[in-house]
Amino acid sequence: MVSQSISTLAASQLLEKAASTNSSSIFIYDLAEHFGFGSLSKQLRGIEAGAAITHDLQTRTGAGLNLVGRLLEEGSSKDVQKNNLLSVYTTPNGLAVMVPSLAFLPKASITSRIILQVPTVSLVGQSLELSPTLAPVNAVFDSLPESVAILLSSTPQEIVDFGNLAYRISDFHVVHLFDHYGAGRELGHELVQTAPSESFVPLKEALGATGYTFFDYEGAPDASTVVVLLNGSLASSAKTLAKNKPGFGVLVVRVLRPWDGAALVSALPNSVQSIFVIDEVLTDGTQGTLYTDVLAACLDSKKKGPIVRASRIVPSRIHEFVNTPSAFINFLDNLAPGSALPVQSNVSKKLVFFSSPNSPISNLPNHVFNVFSRQQSIQVRSLTDYDFLSRPGAITTVRTVLAPKPLQGNYVPIQSELPLGKVTDRDPKADFIVVLDQSLLKTHAILDYIKTNSAILLFSSWSAPEVLTSLPENVLALARNKNIKIYNVNTNSLEAAYPSSDLLNIIGSLVFLRLYLGQTANESLLKKLASDIYGIPSEKLNTDKVNAKAWSALEEVDLVTSEGGQGKEGVETLKRIEFNAINPGFRENEPALPGAHIGSWHDAARHILFPDVYGIPKKLESEEEYPQNPALRPEIPERTYLVTCSVNRRLTPTDYDRNVFHLEFDTSGTGLKYAIGEALGVHGWNDADEILDFCSWYGVDPDRLITIPVPGGEGRVHTRTIFQALQQQIDLFGKPPKSFYGDLSKHATSKNDKLTLQFIASPEGSSMFKKLSEKDTVTFADVLKLYSSARPSIEILCELIGDIKPRHYSIASAQSVVGNRVDLLVVSVEWQAPSGSPRYGQCTRYLAGLRVGQKVTVSIKPSVMKLPPSDLQPLILAGLGTGAAPFRAFLQHRAMIKSQGKPVGPLYYYFGSRHQSKEYLYGEEIEAFILDQTITRAGLAFSRDGRKKVYIQHKMVEDGKELARMLYKDEGVFYLCGPTWPVPDVYEALVSGLVEHFNFNEKDAGDYLEGLKEEERYVLEVY
Incomplete structure (x- = not known):
């Protein structure tokens, strides 16, 4: 009699245990382990006697030849004793690469066989999301030798049974494709595990x-x-779905090879008239293997067969069908018109937990799972997915489905019962959502996944009123429209009272139970549950205190009385949750691929050498004359260019306290085009010496490689040295926002540091945050040194800080005049902090240090500074300091038009700085423009040269009549560029001109200028 046992492990884990017990050796390919299959086999080798030895292998051309060679050898005595059963773990992509090698397999025998356990999960599309598609391997099924059997399993029990079955088959090598996308990883099933058997039988006998x-x-x-x-x-x-649709049936293929056409025909109902064969293929034009098999079987049948039609679905459609059940239902309804198939189920209750891996209460879903697992009348299932790419720091999604025992009907995957794709009104939704990371409600469309009239439990650092002011208004509006109740738990107060994460999770589970049980819950019931679940009170766990804290921690957010817009202004574009990682612990203490991690050059090389294996689309040839260089900041939406510094000249004297300098960049061969008034975005680098000093202090090797997910980069990652990342991408010396202090507090080992960082991040710490930010002007690096016990790993730190943003500078040249060149006018930003340490503007420091010939990455940004449609319209240009930059371009362009003999309107130029002798920027050019009358009138104000300070607004008052006439009578356009402080005085100068010379009162004059803004004739670009 065969020995059996009941296990609540995931089916994939039981499969690994079976492989470890029955194999002589296990060969684990990198792709399988990336997707969470193989790690347990390595652990079993170290803790269980007789467990198979494991070998790590890489997926590459020729993969599998070593396995064939191993089978062709006579083998050691140990191999013979264990029947030389070799287990191989790989994925559909990996199997496709191995197929040419497997063609050389010797005939299978009891003492020499290979078993390929293939979790069906692959990366698809540019977003690199995971999918259960078989498309990568479908095209090569027929290339496998006849000695290979292909088994497919989809339910947790099937996966376990077929996994064991594969080792009992005596006459075939076996490829076992099993659903690791969902079923294989689900927890909560009571699975029957068959003990290892020493008997080996043919496939059909073993299956029967x-x-x-x-x-x-x-x-x-x-x-x-x-x-x-x-x-x-x-x-x-x-x-x-087929159970509830009249006249419709589904035939599932469990054994693809050896193919049994007669068994297929006998399995079909006699009434069948049409057969639709669904083949998973890479492209619509690819012929699927299954269709040809089914068609041949029906043609060989002695009776008149049904019509067989091919229905091919590509990976993107499969991904859609799995994550949006209504789309799959529509697809089936189109194949077999009739009554619509039902989607919603009222039998089960569905919960979703959204968190980040580093959250102190990230273990809450496990606590809740264990609570319900104790109930004899409830079947609880759970599935955990990870999203490392839709935002830095990763998202953990735990879907939990509760149903009464015994379960009725067929197994339904959790992703079908509770989808997280682009859900529609017809798709099932959650009855209850728990959010353990407050930022997710601001960035992701969490509310799309919950039913109307349901509840959300939010664990946040906010109080209930602060939830209303912190969440975007469109999120709050959707909550009101769906009649969602939001309940908040302030984690700051909990962590202050209970710093232990274990206690926090216990309190969190009790808060969850209070809310989930609804009106039946009371404090005494919660106290009894706490005692029953977590045992007898002790010094570490006082259930009375914990229960009282859990009961008082819950606050309802009043969405009704707040209706009318207390939320954060603006409409946030919310992203959907993605599924792109299974195993967060592939590398010890580090997140799994494709998230941020420290690695070697192999991480970069394997994506280049094996793009098909990683699902990376081939780059299409561009038809542009100057195609985008993909190496230039691919994470930003703007087109970028690599230009060359040709001039870097200081304009102010070296003994002057302001370093204003002129830059010229050669744009030849880049395709860079710009219009008058546009700005140049410069992607500056941090100072190399400061980066090396930081690396030395932080204890990281600047030459090690780091792979970082690209924010906003559609799932892309890139690999570079730590030095390159910190110098060229990470804004290490930028100004940290308030949220950074809260994120950093999670990594502090000192209680004082942790509490201080939490305080700064809280509403009560606003004054301290303001002092640090505005008075002390601390950088990210400064904060790390101030609170030195908070030291996250370098890859996590990179994600916490984020990218250097491009700094934009008004272009000081007209391309119609200078050709393949772009000029900038820049002033170095330097100051001294109260501590006495010098501070520098990140990008101006970078630009000031540019050498002739050095390459710079730039982009173009449109500006409000545009020329009017007619050259005859008067121009009034007012610039202070480097605010003169765009007006140099205006003047160059006007001078060129004038030199061509074309008529132009008058141009008044106002410029202000401290000293004419030191800061008359482009003074020689301005004087030349005055002489050739490109400038009709110049109002030059050098505030420190005379006994009385004179500013540009004083010069404008002198010309009040002419300025008012140009604006009121001649369709003139006024431009001001520079700091904000002179704006009110300049405005008053123009108003006074209209009042004094054209009979406006002050209010009407002000309204007239406001109207000019709408006409783009009163243009301000101030900073």
Whole structure:
């Protein structure tokens, strides 16, 4: 009699245990381990006697040849004793690479066989999301030798049974494709595990002994339309849907090779008239393997067969069908018109937990799972996914489904019961959502996944009133429209009272139970539950105090009385949750690929050498004359260019306290084009010496490689040295926002540092934050040194800080005049902090240090500073200091037009600085423009040269009549560029001109200038 046991481990884990017990060696390819399959086998090798030895391998051309060679050897005595069963872990992409090598496999025998355990999960599309698609391997099924059997499993129990079955088959090598996208990782199933057997039997006998057949039919016994598809995640969903659609059936293929056409025909109902064969293919034009098999079987049948049609679905459609069940339902309804298939189920209750891996209460979903697992009448299932790419820092999503025992009907994957794709009104939604990271409500469309009239439990650093002022108004509006109740728990007060994360999770689970149980919950019931679940009170766990804290911590956010717009202004574009990682601990103490991690040059090289394996699309040839260089800041939406510094000349004397300098960049061969008045975005670098000093202090090797997910980069990652990342990308010497202090507090080991950082991040710490930010002008690096016990790993630090933003400078040249060149006028930003340490503007320091010939990455930003449509319109240009930059371009352009003999309108130029002898910027050019009458009148104000300070507004008052006439009578345009402080005085000068010379009163004159703004004739670019 076969020995059996019941286990609550995930099916994939039981599969690894079976492989470890039955194999002589296990070969783990990198792709499988990246997707969370293989780590347990390595652990078992170290803790269980007789567990198979494991070998790490890389997926590359020729993969599998070493395995074939191993089978062709006679083997050691140990191999013979264990029947030389070799287990291999890889993915569909990896299997596709191995197929040419597997063609050389020797005939399978009891003493020499290979078992490939293949978790069906692959990266798809530019977003690098995970999908259960079989498309990568579909095209090569027929290339496998006849000695290879192909088994497919989709439910947790099937995965366990087929995993064990593969080691009992005596006459075939085996490829076992199992659903690791969902079913294989679900927790909570009571799975029957069969003990290892020493008997080996042929495939058909082994399959029959377990009660399985080659094909599994579900649906109407008199179905006229049948869909045939390979076993997997979609098949599980299709079988459930088929039970409730008259005249419709689903035939699932469990054994693809050896193919048994007669068994397929006998499994079909006699009434079938149309067969639709769903083939998962890479492109619409690819012929699927399954279609040709089914068609041949039906043609070989002695009776008149049904019409067989191909229905090909590409990876993007599969991804859509899995994550948006209504889309799959629509697809099936189109194949077999009739009554619509039901989507919603009222039997189960669905919960979703959203958090970040570093949250102190990230273990709360496990606590809740354990609470419900104790209930004999409840079946609880759970599935955990990770999103490392839609935002820095990663998102953990835990879906939990509760249902009464015993379960009714077929197995339904959690992703079908509770999808997180682009859900519609027809798709199932959560009954209850728990948010453990408050920022997710501001960045992601969490509310799309919850039913109307439901509740959200939010753990945040906010009080209930602060939730209303912190969340975007469109999020609050959606909550009101769906009648969602939001309940808040202030984690700052909890952490202050209970710094232990274990206690925080216990309190969190009790708060959850209070809210989830609804009106039946009271303090005494919660106290009893706390005692029952967490045991007898002790010094470390006083259940009375913990329960009282849990009862008092919950606050309802009043969305009704706040209606009318207390939320954060502006409409935030909310992202959807993505699924792009399974194993967050692939590297010890570091997040898994594709998130941020420290690595070697292999991380960069493997994406270049094996793009198909990683699902990276091939780059198409660009038809542009000057295509975008993909190496230039690919994470930003603007087009970037690599220009060359040709001139870097200081304009002010070296003994003057302001360093104003002129830059020229050669744009030849870049395709860079710009218009008058536009700005140049400069992607500056941090100072190299300061980066090296920081690396030395922080204890990191600047030459080690780091792979960082690109913010806003559609799932892209890039690999560079730590020095390059800190110098060229990470804003280490930028100004930290308030949220950084809260994020950093999670990494502090000193209690004082932790509490101080939490205080600064709280509303009560606003004054301290303001002092640090505005008076002390601290940088990210300064904060790390102030609170030195908070030292996250360098890859996490990079994600916490974020990218250097481009600084924009008005272009000081007209391309119509200078050609392949762009000029800038820049002043170095330097000051001294109260501590006495010097401070520098990050980008101006970078620009000031540029050498001739040095390359610079730049982009173009449109500006409000535009020329009017007619050259005859008068121009009034007012610039202070480097605010003269765009007006140099204006003057160059006007001078060129004038030199061509074309008529132009008058141009009044006002310029202000401290001293004419030291800061008359482009003075020689201005004087030349005055002489050739490009400038009709110049109002030059040098405030420190005379006994009385004179500013440009004084010069404008002198010309009040002419300025008013140009603006009121001649369609003139006024421009001001520079600091904000003179704006009110300049405004008053123009108003006084209109009042004095054109009979306006002050109010009407002010209204007239406001109207000019709408006409783009009163233009301010101030900073």
